[in-house]
Amino acid sequence: MNMTPRGLLIALSLLLAIVSAGLVAQRSAIITELDVLAEASASAVDATVDAGITLDVDRIRLALERARSASAKDAVAHLALELGDGRLSLERGEIVLRATAVRSAVPRGVHLVESIEPKQIRLSGGYALVPVAADDSTEAAAGTVRVPRADFEAMRPNLAVGMQAFFF
């Protein structure tokens, strides 16, 4: 085929125009994919964060429920302190013999009764239950559980050294 230089240049221009159009189309497709990927990534991160929060919440609940179950399985008399509700109970197995509202400043855990005295019940870990007036509104000092005196007196004779106290 006999083509003039002008014809060659025009053909080259056309070819370059076609290549450019192809590149524009590819660019557009990649930008669209980037948007989709960014959205999917954001969703995945959100879902991962949600799953992490659910996991943390469930882990805490599971730990609480396991402590509750351990408390319920303790067939002898024991103390159970629900820190969230501020509720101390004397229990035997699953039976709640007596429950009362208390103020406490103790962490979660399982402790043993170490000594039973008229003015305090000492637990392992340096914690103590102390009797207070029925209308007491003083915040508990660190490591103590403030128990209304009538409940303290009713619970005390049922405790023995070595019994468990579940704080959950």
Place this chain on the structure above:
Amino acid sequence: MTTLTKNFLIPGTASLVLAAVAGWQWSDLRVLRAERDAHRQALAGDSTLLKSALAEAKVVTDSLTSLLDSRASSDSAANRPYLVVSIADNRLWFRQGNEVLFTTRVATGSGKFLEKAGTGEQWKFETPRGRLVVQRKDIEPAWVPPDWHFEEAAQKRKLDLVRLEKGMEIPGADGAVVTISGANVVTRYPDGREVPFEVRDGAESRVGNQLIVPPFGTNQRRYTGVLGANRLYLGDGYAIHGTDNPNSIGRSVSHGCIRVRNEDIETLFSIVSVGTPVYVY
């Protein structure tokens, strides 16, 4: 327009411009592709993290659900009826789960001691703490007083105690003797007449300054009408029963049994089954 311009300059310039544009696009595309690959890799990583987080969350959630389900469906002790007695409050509750089916005031053990004369031993009158069980339900129960009852009565009335046994004769006034005849403790007079002792709580058999301890199995060791219409027997001599002393209810005055008003023991008799646990604290 010259031929040179028309034939070479315009198409040449157009070609150069188009080539420059294509070159810039190619370069931009390479950057975008790299960015896209990085995003793809990041998404794959995010997806792996998500899968791992979801799998971990599922394990914990399943454990929690299983624990809660097992508790909800378990035939737990708290879901069956049970009695609770508070010694400190002198109160009884009949509960099922968190529901109180019946509650009333009671009398529980005094916590006092009684010396057993001449032995150095002593009784302590306390209601036992812990888990007991309703072993039996009695209608119109009679009270068979334990030895401490006679010891206590003798000490109150400043009398000596004498244990009457079969074949034994305790001399009385005017030649009469106190002895056992059949199921009765009787006074046998010289003419052969036998008069059974009539006893009740607080008026036990006595001869002179001796208070007689009738043997088990005799009618004089069996008081009727002092425990109300019913009794829930808890074992080891302890029971929940009525009383002929309703003023004692609400106080720590018993010898260890759990006393309730007569109308309350009838109610409890009708609603509490044998085998029901009794938690005393």
